[in-house]
Structure formats: C-alpha cells, structure tokens
Amino acid sequence: HIDFPSNESVYQFKLTSEDHVWADVGEEVTLPCHLSPDTSAVATTIRWFKGTECIYLYKNGQVTERSDCEGRVSLITQELExxxxxxxxxDFRESDRGVYICQVIHGEQKDEAAVSLLVRGGKCSRTPGMFLNT
Incomplete structure (x- = not known):
C-alpha cells in the first residue's frame, strides 16, 4: 500500500507568455501571462514587475499597486480561476515600455515569465500594425 501525497503538494505549474507586445500610446494593452496547465490562480500570490520594481501585487485577494501605476494596472479578476x-x-505611455515580469507563487512552487512591451509606430503612423505569423 503506497500513500501518494495529496494533489496539492505535487501541484506543478508553468507560466506561459508572449515574447513581446506592441501598443499605441493612449490605448489599453494586455500583457499576457497564463498558468499552464489551466489552474485557478485565485489562491496564489501574483507579482508583476517592471524591471526590478514590483508594480502590482495580488495576494490573498488583496491588491497593492505602485503609486505611479495606480488606477492604470489591473488583473482580469474573473479570469483568475x-x-x-x-x-x-x-492609458499606455512611452515611458511604460520595457520588460515586464510576471511571478506566481503557490505554496512551494514559483515560476516567472517575461514579456517586452514595445511602442508601435511613430506618432504620425496611423496604419494598423501588420501581424506576421512566423
């Protein structure tokens, strides 16, 4: 008779993201990050960093934002499950561009994924960006 540990303790997850995301100044942009396999993230600690600074912290359902991002960053709470x-x-700004890192902690497990946020086109180019599937 072998006692297997409960599912909780062998719970393994990975974070998946995209290499980079383009945005126009003034628009809303989503920095993609998902738990794989699809597991509820409600009970996890989620941190988003821009470079080394934590700009968003979700823990036990509570949210802390960095002051200069306040009101501009949010998780899609109904999607956490x-x-x-x-x-x-x-309200994307030029100064928002850079590398963002998502870190998720669940018990002893921890993983992170990075995504680069880039400014699309110059001020005068209003042509829609072309998406090339390579």
Whole structure:
C-alpha cells in the first residue's frame, strides 16, 4: 500500500507568455501571462514587475499597486480561476515600455515569465500594425 501525497503538494505549474507586445500610446494593452496547465490562480500570490520594481501585487485577494501605476494596472479578476494572470495596462505611455515580469507563487512552487512591451509606430503612423505569423 503506497500513500501518494495529496494533489496539492505535487501541484506543478508553468507560466506561459508572449515574447513581446506592441501598443499605441493612449490605448489599453494586455500583457499576457497564463498558468499552464489551466489552474485557478485565485489562491496564489501574483507579482508583476517592471524591471526590478514590483508594480502590482495580488495576494490573498488583496491588491497593492505602485503609486505611479495606480488606477492604470489591473488583473482580469474573473479570469483568475482559469489561470489567466495577464496584466491590463490602461492609458499606455512611452515611458511604460520595457520588460515586464510576471511571478506566481503557490505554496512551494514559483515560476516567472517575461514579456517586452514595445511602442508601435511613430506618432504620425496611423496604419494598423501588420501581424506576421512566423
């Protein structure tokens, strides 16, 4: 008779994201990040960093935002149960570009994923960006 540990302790997850996301100044942009396999992230600790600074912290259902991002960053809370920990950034500014890191902690497990946020086109180009599937 072998006692297997409860599912909780062997719970393994990975974070998946995209390499980079393009945005126009002033628009809302979503920085994609998902738990794989799709597992509820409600009971996890979620941190989003821009570079080394933590700009968004979700823990035990409580949210802490960095002051200069306050009101502009949010998780899609109703999607957390599906493992979607993507960060929404409203009113995108040139100064927002850079590398963002999503870190999720669940018990002893921890994983992170990075995504680069880039400014699309210059001020005068209003043509829609072309998406090339490579």
């Amino acid at each position: 599906r493992g979607n920990v993507s960060l929404r950034l409203r």
